Amino acid sequence: MRKVISLLLVTLMVFAMAACSSDTGNSSTAQNSSAAQDSSVAEESSAAEESAAEESSVADESSAADAQAEVMSYEEYVAAELDSEVCVETYVQAKQSYYAEQQTATLYTQDEDGAYFVYDASISQEDYDKLEPGTKIRVTGYKSEWSGEVEIIDGTVEVLDSEDTFVAEALDVTDLLGTDELIDHQNQFVSFKGLEVVASIDEANGNAEVPFLYNYNGSGSEGDDLYFNVSKDGETYTFVIESYLCDSTTEVYQAVQNLAIGDVIDMEGYLYWYEGVNPHIVSVTPAA
Numbered sequence: 558m559r560k561v562i563s564l565l566l567v568t569l570m571v572f573a574m575a576a577c578s579s580d581t582g583n584s585s586t587a588q589n590s591s592a593a594q595d596s597s598v599a600e601e602s603s604a605a606e607e608s609a610a611e612e613s614s615v616a617d618e619s620s621a622a623d624a625q626a627e628v629m630s631y632e633e634y635v636a637a638e639l640d641s642e643v644c645v646e647t648y649v650q651a652k653q654s655y656y657a658e659q660q661t662a663t664l665y666t667q668d669e670d671g672a673y674f675v676y677d678a679s680i681s682q683e684d685y686d687k688l689e690p691g692t693k694i695r696v697t698g699y700k701s702e703w704s705g706e707v708e709i710i711d712g713t714v715e716v717l718d719s720e721d722t723f724v725a726e727a728l729d730v731t732d733l734l735g736t737d738e739l740i741d742h743q744n745q746f747v748s749f750k751g752l753e754v755v756a757s758i759d760e761a762n763g764n765a766e767v768p769f770l771y772n773y774n775g776s777g778s779e780g781d782d783l784y785f786n787v788s789k790d791g792e793t794y795t796f797v798i799e800s801y802l803c804d805s806t807t808e809v810y811q812a813v814q815n816l817a818i819g820d821v822i823d824m825e826g827y828l829y830w831y832e833g834v835n836p837h838i839v840s841v842t843p844a845a
Contacts, residue, residue, distance in 0.1 A: 639701060797829075
């Protein structure tokens, strides 16, 4: 009886060991299968990441190429709609002002085909200090108009590492005064020959007739913008010394302070526009 029981116990132990062996094998197989699946997923994820990185790199290169391709000619800039984004490469002609707190500058710029007035564009103090007449820059911003003046606003200025320079010679537009063609040269460096100084009305001081005004109506004082009137063919035009561009220490500011009604003068400046032609003058001399 004891032998029978022993045999039964041995038989049961054999079956139990076989079952454990089977479970262990199944568990090992499952683990191996799971590990293989995890490895496959990891490889697929890595491949996907590499592919995404490659696509991103290609996209970045494409984006850089597109940005370069977006640089406009002057003709394309003129044809662009107001409020549209524009990008031009141009050359600094003069610096009007710099606001250090917000790091923005206002610039007169020009290339061989035309000129651009860059208003309040972002640029670091370090880069602004690099700007000299002729420095090549890239300006990206928005084409805008204010009282007739077409300009680039909300922009950024990039100083280009280029030996290419351009400084414009003054274009004589005297004969274009009073014509529709004059505005085609807006913001360019221009000259006027043989214009006569005529009276300005000083509204702030009893409507006196004077050769120039501090501010447009005489309400200012030395250091403010200077306004003066000149005449050609019976028509009167108002020119200005922009104090940010040429302050009271400059020769041109002092030359206008010394004008007399009836003087005949030659001038150079930038063909700014405000409700009509309103040049920012940088040089005044007696007519040759």
